[in-house]
Amino acid sequence: MRFFLHGVKVPHRKNTEKMAAVRMPAPASVTIPMQQHIGKPALPIVKPGDEVFVGTLIAEQDGFISSPVYSSVSGKVKSLTDLLMPNGVKCRAIVIESDGNMTPDPSVAPPTVTNKAELVEAIRRSGTVGLGGAGFPSYVKFNIPEGKTVDELIINGAECEPYITSDTRTMVDKSDDMLHGIVTILDLLNIPRAVIGIEGNKKEAIASMKAMAEKDPRISVKVLLTLYPQGAEKVIIYHTVGKVTPAGKLPLDVGCIVTNCTTVACIGNYLKVGMPLVSKCVTVDGGALNGRGNVIVPIGTSLKEVFEFIGGFSEFPHKVLLGGPMMGHAVASLDIPVMKNTNATLAVTEDEIREKKHTACIRCGACVSHCPLSLNPQAYLKAYNAGKTEVLEKLRVDICMECGCCSFICPTAQPLVETNKLAKGLLRSLAAEKKKKEEEKKMKEESKNVRAE
Amino acid sequence: MSEQNKLHISVSPHISNPRTTASIMLDVIIALLPTALAGIIIFGIRALAVIAVSIAAAVASESIFCIIVKKENTVPDLSSVVTGFILALNLPVSIPLWQAAVGSVFAIIVVKCLFGGIGQNFANPAMTARIFMITAFAATASVAYPTIVDTTSVATPLVELGYGLLPESFLGLFLGTVGGAIGEVSSLAILIGFVYLLVRKVIRPFAPISFVLTVFIFSLIFEGFDLTYALAWTLSGGLLFGAVFMATDYSTTPITDVGKIIFGVGAGFITVVIRFFGSYPEGVSFGILFMNILTPYIDKLVVNKPFGGKIR
Known part of the structure; x- marks a missing residue:
């Protein structure tokens, strides 16, 4: 019997599922x-x-x-x-x-x-x-x-x-x-x-x-x-x-x-x-567009041209995403090209993604109970802000896959997945520093030994 | 290309669940309504006055505190309404209204705001205010001996049980035709609120269920395995109300499910010990308060095991 792995119910918005590429x-x-x-x-x-x-x-x-x-x-x-x-x-x-x-x-x-x-x-x-x-x-x-x-x-x-x-x-x-x-x-x-x-x-x-x-x-x-x-x-x-x-x-x-x-x-x-990967099927969607659909795009085509092909903007988008809204990147320029691993580009309006106001954490525990990997985002946030790297290490922030469930579900818009990313980077750089120091120490000892001989 | 500069950049995720603190608190208020309604029906219009005064005092004191410390007004998150509401339902209908107001001010200012506001208080504001009132206004705030209640001028079932007397009918205990605080008399109304909170996924069931079960099991043992007495102990007093509305308070109870079970069992055990061996007839408040204090330690000790990993 398998136990249940948690997650969040996201809105589907699969508007283009019936649209052949x-x-x-x-x-x-x-x-x-x-x-x-x-x-x-x-x-x-x-x-x-x-x-x-x-x-x-x-x-x-x-x-x-x-x-x-x-x-x-x-x-x-x-x-x-x-x-x-x-x-x-x-x-x-x-x-x-x-x-x-x-x-x-x-x-x-x-x-x-x-x-x-x-x-x-x-x-x-x-x-x-x-x-x-x-x-x-x-x-x-x-x-x-x-x-x-x-x-x-x-x-x-x-x-x-x-x-x-x-x-x-x-x-x-x-x-x-x-x-x-x-x-x-x-x-x-x-x-x-x-x-x-x-x-x-x-x-x-x-x-x-x-x-x-x-x-x-x-x-x-x-x-x-x-x-x-x-x-x-x-x-x-x-x-x-x-x-x-x-x-x-x-x-x-x-x-x-x-x-x-x-x-x-x-x-x-x-x-x-025998034709290598030169074009990619990309879902083009979002409330700021006149059309939508799945488009087979030659790799290297700018997002601007992809949006123009689908009918252009009905209003200027609040954000343009490369990938989905849970893990995709918000891009700063429409000159970014479609790449091999691009599976969607979304031009979304502000209403569509409605950002929540950041207020005080109420310790509701939703981030903990919804984490698919049973991690403790709320504890990471606290530990990171307090500079307690040993707690981050102990509670295994390194396992986080940055899926964004914690930030999605948080009623008070805490920067949870953002903090996890920062914390993972912090632990990595600390580990690298430690390794470097140890190597230097070893080198010093070795040179000492050589001199002693 | 000036338009391009208007694109917004942020870290993923770019969408979020619509739930906010205010919507959660609104759900709690809705869940409290059946209990409040039962209280008003049973005790009359004065119950409504107690509720109104408590809520008004709570909201006013939070607003004034925010003005004094020059912070953004936190009243719109509705948490002070919940605190005032819960406190009122914990009081006897005969409470002088000024005392209810003092209790609310104490709950909001001393227990919540001075510790840093919502999410930072270590003890449940309404619960702590109730304990404060039982000691400060012993004659009027204790629900053990309601003095000026017309409808039920008898000792509450907890006091009777202390003398070994069973309540007249279990149906009465369940529906709420026996004495007690405004919000603790109708088990049925409380259970409706419980189910609502579960359906809306505002609370998780672990703390309330383990709390009530622990009280039931220990009552069974102390009463020599007499099922009717054990059931009477379980349905009387503030147990159900405390288990559903206070042992599930986010700020003051453990975050993990296992932690919540430890909280419930601990609070249940202390409740039973006080009920059977202490000099106060009711132990729910003290059980919850004690476990509130232990909560940071429970959260430190009980951490979820990561999928495919171990806590180092």
Whole structure:
């Protein structure tokens, strides 16, 4: 018997769930960032003036945790610039002027994949990263180290964030690609079964996935509670296969690989046609827009052009979000491009997101009783404000996944998840400092010993 | 591109639940209404006067305090209304109105505001004010011997029980046709409020249930396993009211569910000990106050176990 993991009931606002993705025409130019994934940025291999096609490699992977980047349009490389990303970090980007033809690169061809090494290489070359939002290079995940066995491939179709329906559309419209991806991965990586986890409110997606699961006995569908955040990695592992991932461990340590449904569809598509990840289905929604829908956007297209394609603003938005309202970033500029891991962009009005007034904490305990990982946000806030780092460490603020349930549910608008983020950063820098000091001490002692000799 | 500068930036999450302090307090006020109504029906219009004076004094004292210390007026969060309301329901209908007002001022100023306002007080304001009144105005504030009540000029069931007398009917205890404070006489009305608070998810059931169960079990033991006496002890006095409306006060009870159970059991045990061995007929106030004081320590000791991790 599984005990119940908590969460919050968020408004669904899945206005676009019935809207199949439409492809937007090539923009005049695209700005493709080198950092669209967790890890080291990719290294540009093109220079201004180079001719590129859709699917031409423009930046090579740099280091183990990184991912190659491909051109999303056909045309000429215009320049290399620095781009301010939504997280406030500057990043190299390649600007490509489109010729409007979207000519595919002549080298694009389906890869030959017959064993594990070839599959991992193909996933690496496809440029696929975690498309649920995290952007972790997928090939690293599937490169199972010797001695580890994987019992379950968990396909994350929870899509628990409000507004976003791009994963739903993948499950409804791209089940062939998904099936091809899942079956190849199960075959070549010797994984006995795959479970697709979907929140209960997505009836159409559940029906489509159940129909797909009938084609292979190894695949099953698990309908999840409609409770944010069912799609969080540790939460979905627990609710699909009942395993508890210990803090600081990876899903692989409990015999699982979790991958987003769009990621697996992207891999399946690459295996079939050989076209790497160059465009992305993005949910475009929000009260400040004249239209809404799911749009297939060439990577590097600015948000402004995406909004214009859907009909433009009916009023100037209060916030523009990259991702969903629970974990997405509010961006400062509409020049930010759509990236590999962008699954939604929302132009919201002030009424839609209605911010609460910050008042005194009444100790209601809602943050504690709603935390999906049973943490103590209220205690972290107190400890952080009092500078008690030892309490933060003891009460394990490091486990927090920043899902935002505590801040969402708080009746007095305490900066809970914000504080957790700061506290995690504080503990990390303290640990790094401690390590540095210890190393210095060791070095001193060693040099002392050398002198003594 | 001047328009672009108008985009707002903030940390996620960008949406929030509509609940606020004021809406929670409004729910508590709604939950208190059946109890208040029962009190007014049973004791007459004077009960309404006691309630009105208590609330007015509580609200006025909070406003004045905010003006004196130059803080933003916190009356709109409705918490002072709740405090005044709960205090009034804890008083006998015969209480002189000026004493009810003094009690409210004490609750708001001394117990709440001087400790830093809502969320910072360590003891339940209404509860502490009641104890203050029982000692300061012993003759009129104690509900054990209502002196000038016309409708029920008899000793309350708790006093009778102390002498080993059972109340005339359990239905009376349940519906509220026996003596006591304004808000403690109708178990049915209190339970309606309890269910409302649970449905609205304002409170969690752990503290009230463990509180009442503990009192029931220990009464059963002390009464030599006589079920009727144990039930009478459980339904009389301020137990149900205290368990539902005061053992669930956010500021003064533990945050975790396990902590809430410890709170309920502790308060229940102290209540029974005072009822059976102490010189006061009622122990609920003291049980809750004592556990209020222990709450910071309970919160320190009882911490939720993180999913997939251990507290270091």
